[in-house]
Amino acid sequence: MLKYFAKRIFLGLVTIWFIASATFFGMHAVPGDPLAGDKAMTAQIRANLEAKYGLDQPLGTQYLIYLGNIAQGDFGISFTQENRRVNDIIREHFPISATLGILAIVFAGLGGVLWGALTALYRNRWPDVVIMFLVILGISVPSFVVAAISQWSLVGLNLATGTAVLPIGGWGTVWHMLVPALVLGLSTMAYLTRLMRSSMLEVVSTDYIRTAKAKGLPATQIFSRHQLRNAILPVVTVLGPAIAGITTGGFVVEIVFAIPGLGRYFVQAIQQLDYTVIMGTTVFYGAFLVFMVILVDLVYGFIDPRVRVEK
Amino acid sequence: MSTSHLTPADFQPLQSSVSGQQISRPSLSYWADAWRRLQDNPRAMASMGLIAFLLAFVSVGPYLWQVDPSVQDLDQIGIGPGADRSVTLAPPFQPWLPEQQSTILADNAMGLTLTMPATTQAVRLMWARADGVRYRLYRNLFDPSDTGSFGLPLAELDRSYFEDRLDLQAGTYFYSLVMLDANGAETATAITRTVNVTRVISVAEAVERGLIKTEAEAQLGQELRLAWHPLGTDYLGRDMLARLMYGGQVSLFIGIFAPLAFVLLGVIYGSVAGFLGGATDQAMMRFADFVVALPFLLFMILFKVIFGIGPGESGIWPMLVAMIILLWPAPARLVRGQILQIREEGYVSASRLLGGTTSYVVGRHMLPNTLGVILVTMTFQVPSAIFTEAFLSFIGMGVAPPTPSWGAMCNEGIKSMLTRPHELMFPALLISITVLAFNLLGDGLRDALDARMRGTE
Numbered sequence: 196m197l198k199y200f201a202k203r204i205f206l207g208l209v210t211i212w213f214i215a216s217a218t219f220f221g222m223h224a225v226p227g228d229p230l231a232g233d234k235a236m237t238a239q240i241r242a243n244l245e246a247k248y249g250l251d252q253p254l255g256t257q258y259l260i261y262l263g264n265i266a267q268g269d270f271g272i273s274f275t276q277e278n279r280r281v282n283d284i285i286r287e288h289f290p291i292s293a294t295l296g297i298l299a300i301v302f303a304g305l306g307g308v309l310w311g312a313l314t315a316l317y318r319n320r321w322p323d324v325v326i327m328f329l330v331i332l333g334i335s336v337p338s339f340v341v342a343a344i345s346q347w348s349l350v351g352l353n354l355a356t357g358t359a360v361l362p363i364g365g366w367g368t369v370w371h372m373l374v375p376a377l378v379l380g381l382s383t384m385a386y387l388t389r390l391m392r393s394s395m396l397e398v399v400s401t402d403y404i405r406t407a408k409a410k411g412l413p414a415t416q417i418f419s420r421h422q423l424r425n426a427i428l429p430v431v432t433v434l435g436p437a438i439a440g441i442t443t444g445g446f447v448v449e450i451v452f453a454i455p456g457l458g459r460y461f462v463q464a465i466q467q468l469d470y471t472v473i474m475g476t477t478v479f480y481g482a483f484l485v486f487m488v489i490l491v492d493l494v495y496g497f498i499d500p501r502v503r504v505e506k
Numbered sequence: 507m508s509t510s511h512l513t514p515a516d517f518q519p520l521q522s523s524v525s526g527q528q529i530s531r532p533s534l535s536y537w538a539d540a541w542r543r544l545q546d547n548p549r550a551m552a553s554m555g556l557i558a559f560l561l562a563f564v565s566v567g568p569y570l571w572q573v574d575p576s577v578q579d580l581d582q583i584g585i586g587p588g589a590d591r592s593v594t595l596a597p598p599f600q601p602w603l604p605e606q607q608s609t610i611l612a613d614n615a616m617g618l619t620l621t622m623p624a625t626t627q628a629v630r631l632m633w634a635r636a637d638g639v640r641y642r643l644y645r646n647l648f649d650p651s652d653t654g655s656f657g658l659p660l661a662e663l664d665r666s667y668f669e670d671r672l673d674l675q676a677g678t679y680f681y682s683l684v685m686l687d688a689n690g691a692e693t694a695t696a697i698t699r700t701v702n703v704t705r706v707i708s709v710a711e712a713v714e715r716g717l718i719k720t721e722a723e724a725q726l727g728q729e730l731r732l733a734w735h736p737l738g739t740d741y742l743g744r745d746m747l748a749r750l751m752y753g754g755q756v757s758l759f760i761g762i763f764a765p766l767a768f769v770l771l772g773v774i775y776g777s778v779a780g781f782l783g784g785a786t787d788q789a790m791m792r793f794a795d796f797v798v799a800l801p802f803l804l805f806m807i808l809f810k811v812i813f814g815i816g817p818g819e820s821g822i823w824p825m826l827v828a829m830i831i832l833l834w835p836a837p838a839r840l841v842r843g844q845i846l847q848i849r850e851e852g853y854v855s856a857s858r859l860l861g862g863t864t865s866y867v868v869g870r871h872m873l874p875n876t877l878g879v880i881l882v883t884m885t886f887q888v889p890s891a892i893f894t895e896a897f898l899s900f901i902g903m904g905v906a907p908p909t910p911s912w913g914a915m916c917n918e919g920i921k922s923m924l925t926r927p928h929e930l931m932f933p934a935l936l937i938s939i940t941v942l943a944f945n946l947l948g949d950g951l952r953d954a955l956d957a958r959m960r961g962t963e
Contacts, residue, residue, distance in 0.1 A: 206795075209796075210795070210796055210799040213796040213799070213800075214799065214800055214801075217800065217805070218808065221805075221808050221809070221812050222808070222811075222812075224812050225811055225812050331942065331945070331946075332938075334889075334941070334942075334945060335889075335938045335939075335941045335942035335945065336934070336937075336938045336941075337893060337896050337897070337900075337913075337916070337934065337937055337938070337941075338897075339896075339897070339900045339916060339920065340916065340930070340934040340937075340938070343920050343923055343930060347923060347924065347927075350924065446803070446897075446901060447897065447900065447901070450901065451920075461804070461807075462807075462901050462903075465807055465811060465903065466902070468811070473808070473811075476804075477801065477804045477805070477808065480801045480804055481799065481800065481801050481804070484799070484801055485799055
């Protein structure tokens with residue numbers, strides 16, 4: 196077990212190296228020049244700036260310096276925001292994205308399990324039909340449209356009641372987080388609901404459920420002890436990739452709801468060709484996702500002992 | 507034992523008197539069976555109809571609705587579907603000389619009066635000015651007494667008249683005049699006047715736009731009809747229907763061709779890895795694992811930056827190439843798994859035993875048996891490709907303006923969502939319908955083609 200995870204972590208590190216290298220060489224293939232703006236006015240200033248950012252070195256040397264810095268957790272200085280370190284940008288803005296993401300995952304996970312179980316229990320009756328219709332809607336409508344419509348309804352709600360029931364944007368209190376997190380988690384919730392439903396339907400027809408029924412266990416106990424616990428396993432497996440989807444999907448929600456998260460900074464950095472910020476955030480996100488997937492696998496081993504035996 | 511009484515006639519085969527079991531219907535091939543099952547699925551058939559309609563909308567549509575999607579109709583900017591398009595012929599705009607005009611002022615508190623019927627050429631206001639007093643004038647689309655705020659002022663004046671010519675559209679405006687005190691602060695003395703602006707056009711303009719043929723047949727006060735926009739126009743006055751058709755070409759092109767290309771690449775990669783097996787397979791799959799680990803949207807954006815978009819380019823090809831580079835591993839893994847499984851099947855061994863060459867075994871047995879899974883994957887990749895295009899265009903990283911795409915149109919429409927919802931709703935609706943149709947078709951195909959996944963939903 197330990198050996199297995201040591202191997203996973205080693206492979207994860209290699210993956211991060213791959214991501215970092217792909218980002219580095221990708222960014223250096225970008226046409227244009229980070230100093231092409233109005234910064235480098237004379238050759239002397241330009242030479243000084245190049246020396247400051249290490250751009251006067253050969254590409255191979257730059258690559259080694261870059262890898263060495265990343266190994267020490269240093270992503271460099273922003274090109275457009277004077278004297279602001281990329282580490283500081285990540286430290287300030289990532290917690291906001293993470294809070295939003297965690298809340299969205301909680302919404303999606305709880306909602307998905309709950310609705311999925313409900314549809315399976317009421318199979319082919321009206322709760323099933325209604326929820327599955329909403330699920331298909333949730334999968335088919337792009338997130339930015341959902342975000343826009345929900346913000347629009349918030350405006351309407353606030354106008355109708357005459358007071359600010361919920362803020363329509365910004366960040367600060369729990370009230371700011373509710374609607375964006377819900378919007379962010381919606382498509383994942385829809386996906387998890389579908390998954391949970393099919394997994395529940397599979398469990399219902401297994402032998403151990405029949406045994407439990409034959410033993411005369413009450414329906415509530417069969418549901419909570421046997422059905423739910425076994426049906427939840429596939430949902431946990433896809434949580435890793437779902438976290439990936441939610442962190443990157445955060446871009447749209449952060450832009451629409453004016454939330455100062457890391458996603459918004461990434462989009463801004465791309466638009467301003469801020470090399471260090473782009474590279475730093477990409478490597479950071481990549482590393483985050485790689486370890487999230489490993490973490491989910493670890494958790495999965497605790498929930499489902501069979502996995503541990505197999506590996 | 508004597509055999510002499512046997513004659514050659516005894517060695518003739520007997521006439522079969524009983525017709526044994528017979529196959530009464532033609533045998534169904536795998537594909538015919540799948541097609542029959544698909545036809546039994548009303549949701550899949552409906553979604554196929556929808557997809558056919560959407561394809562016709564973007565391919566045949568532009569021939570039926572021949573409006574240039576980049577032409578601006580400056581008389582009708584941002585109008586909704588079914589908006590009033592009547593216009594009155596009026597004399598050309600004449601400069602206003604308010605000092606020479608004698609007007610009977612209205613008997614409201616400040617005497618705020620329209621000096622002539624308000625038209626899209628100009629709104630001319632006069633009021634009774636107290637000596638030495640300054641005023642602030644506001645123009646609103648909604649009644650300021652409802653919203654409780656005047657918004658941004660139109661002008662600050664120390665005279666008793668104002669001519670408004672700023673971007674006037676046909677409709678209702680609320681003009682508010684507020685008296686200022688000596689310090690320039692607003693006082694409670696204010697009046698709001700509702701002004702109905704009618705759309706007018708001069709004869710020369712009408713001829714230029716082709717509304718009438720010659721100046722000779724024009725009569726002042728005559729009602730004309732402006733160009734028809736069934737779904738309204740966008741914020742630059744471009745026809746929404748035409749833009750939706752051309753935008754759909756971009757969205758559906760990326761949505762269908764990107765999955766086609768990267769699934770094909772994945773099939774080749776995966777089948778080679780699966781067939782060769784061993785260390786080659788391990789190395790190839792490790793590489794695929796690395797590519798899977800790249801954060802998709804981040805690298806999608808990075809690739810867009812790396813390829814760059816030159817002036818006059820639409821940015822469709824860079825997006826397509828980036829998707830192919832990033833998305834091939836998933837189908838590759840799937841196909842490899844399938845090939846590994848099928849390689850051990852009895853019918854493959856049987857085919858080899860009977861002398862089937864490698865290319866025969868792969869082409870006749872292995873690929874056809876994975877084709878169902880490949881087809882289902884491809885169908886499910888279409889919605890995600892369409893979403894990706896829409897998302898990238900939405901954050902301004904997708905196709906470059908003025909090329910329309912549904913995602914880019916949503917991006918433009920979201921800015922004026924509150925006042926002109928149709929600019930967001932139509933492209934969003936089309937994206938949703940397309941994604942829905944392909945998802946339902948994918949479900950149907952999976953049920954029809956893949957026996958193992960059947961009924962799992």
